[in-house]
Amino acid sequence: MPKAPISTKCTRKEVNRGAWTAEEDQKLAQVIEIHGPKRWKSVAAKAGLNRCGKSCRLRWMNYLRPNIKRGNISDQEEDLIVRLHKLLGNRWSLIAGRLPGRTDNEIKNYWNSHLSKKIKQNEKQNRSSRMQEPVLENSKVSDMDTVPKESEEGTFKRDDNDSKSCSIGDIFFNFHSEEPLNLDWMSPFLEMDETWFNFAYI
DNA sequence: AAGTATACCAACCGCGAGCGC
DNA sequence: GGCGCTCGCGGTTGGTATACT
Numbered sequence: 001m002p003k004a005p006i007s008t009k010c011t012r013k014e015v016n017r018g019a020w021t022a023e024e025d026q027k028l029a030q031v032i033e034i035h036g037p038k039r040w041k042s043v044a045a046k047a048g049l050n051r052c053g054k055s056c057r058l059r060w061m062n063y064l065r066p067n068i069k070r071g072n073i074s075d076q077e078e079d080l081i082v083r084l085h086k087l088l089g090n091r092w093s094l095i096a097g098r099l100p101g102r103t104d105n106e107i108k109n110y111w112n113s114h115l116s117k118k119i120k121q122n123e124k125q126n127r128s129s130r131m132q133e134p135v136l137e138n139s140k141v142s143d144m145d146t147v148p149k150e151s152e153e154g155t156f157k158r159d160d161n162d163s164k165s166c167s168i169g170d171i172f173f174n175f176h177s178e179e180p181l182n183l184d185w186m187s188p189f190l191e192m193d194e195t196w197f198n199f200a201y202i
Numbered sequence: 203a204a205g206t207a208t209a210c211c212a213a214c215c216g217c218g219a220g221c222g223c
Numbered sequence: 224g225g226c227g228c229t230c231g232c233g234g235t236t237g238g239t240a241t242a243c244t
Contacts (some may be wrong), residue, residue, distance in 0.1 A: 019212070019238085041229075057230075058213065093232060108233075109211050 016050040020059055024049055028056055029064050037065075062103045069101030073110055081107060082115060 016024075024047075031047040037060055040053030049056065062068070073081075077099055084095040092104035092111075099107065 017214080039229080053229080054215090054231095055213075061231090062212075090233065104232075105212075112234095113210055 015052055015055075017055075020063075024051070025059070025064060028059060032060060032064070058105075062105050067101050068103065070106075073102075077102070078110075078115065081111065082119070085111065085115070 027047040027049055028043070031043050035043060035046065037043075037057075040057045042053075044051050044053050044056045047056070051059075080099060081095060084098055088094050090108075092108045096102050096104040096107050
């Protein structure tokens, strides 16, 4: 008889769901203060919360953690999010890692509700304005043209071998530069993870 | 004022990776 | 090596607030 797949879903009937109460937050924070943010299943049990570990982790990561900023994403932060998304695609945790006090969930929500629309609008405007411009020989492509299509749609893949087409120079050096940059040397780094990024993005 | 549409965001879900046994 | 558990991530859902008709 085949074994049932391991479920990560909180299926216990008695498990609390939905919005967290102030009391639950307090209990969770107390237990984490003592035992640390690990072993979420036991944290939930120790706190006497009828919540699954996953739910506790999410609550801690997005709300209860110290130094969490809420709301009012500044223009600077927004600009950074756009640039990072251009580079990394939907790797929200990496993007959040570059924005102190912001969570991946918040950035993801902000992107989905604000920025994705904004960018689509910009694209439309760019396209329509380009339609009216005369086509110049050897004319330089715009920033948008250097971004992989998938990235625009938010489905940039981690292992995308075509990542060379992402205009990393726009992000790291001079976002609005008119000068073409030779960035071939950087393409190997595009396959790497946060480590190189911490090094490269200052 | 009431009903409907849209925007926002907290929370949930499924999946994959990492780790210890 | 295989299994089970835990964690983290990204996609999605659903409830609430606000705007619009």
